Amino acid sequence: MNDIHPSGLGIGAALKDARRRQDMDVKEAEERTKIRARYLRALEAEDWEVLPAPAYVRGFLRTYGDMLDLDGEMLADRYRRFSEDSQGGASSPATEPLLRERARPPGSRPPSRTPVILAIAAGIIILLVILGSIGGDDDGDKSSGDGDKAARKLRRDDEKKPQPLRPIDLVLETKDSIQVCLVGGADEALIDAQTLVAGTEESFSGFKRYRLDLRDGGEVQLRAGGKRQELTADGDASFDADSRGIREVDYAGPDCP
Missing domain, CATH: 2.60.40 (Immunoglobulin-like)
Structure with missing residues (x-):
């Protein structure tokens, strides 16, 4: 996967340059990313006021960047650092949540969600083990049949996928x-x-x-x-x-x- 274009372009210019190098218009990019064309144009123009909350913008950048063979995570991280460094001015959908987070007292940290996530993951694993032991070997034939059905469905889905465009x-x-x-x-x-x-x-x-x-x-x-x-x-x-x-x-x- 390519890094952001070596000429040092900004986020929007890098996206637009990568799209044009792939001979792709905004309509095709909208179809492939499922992101509205107006948001894709706003990303390329770095018109952050048009875009929704920063969390959505970072998700858009990851999806759009990866689709264009750029480093989507790096684009999202660059936007995050840009947003955090922005100071002053009227609040907007792209900056208001960021300003509220900065209102915490100095030195304080948001509560960590790691213990909760680990507890949920452990509960899911235990539940899967219990269900597996209850099912036993009697479900072997059924599982095999389900696997065949899933494989056939995947093949049908692959056949339905649009073929990539060629010159x-x-x-x-x-x-x-x-x-x-x-x-x-x-x-x-x-x-x-x-x-x-x-x-x-x-x-x-x-x-x-x-x-x-x-x-x-x-x-x-x-x-x-x-x-x-x-x-x-x-x-x-x-x-x-x-x-x-x-x-x-x-x-x-x-x-x-």
């Missing part, structure tokens, strides 16, 4: 005179809001994902990763194309990319 070739052919924006990867404009006449054919390669915006509708033919599809729109429309297929998405224009 594909894309060919765009216009059927009408139409204004087109074509974006490769996260934010590289391949066709920058140009009007193409009917019969124009453009080819591109090397990107895992493409986004096609049609301004005021029209008809085009798209070949992406060996799949051909006729796309027709009566008004503004956007389409995503990758190794999984071609699909219509919410209109992303008029800005390009």
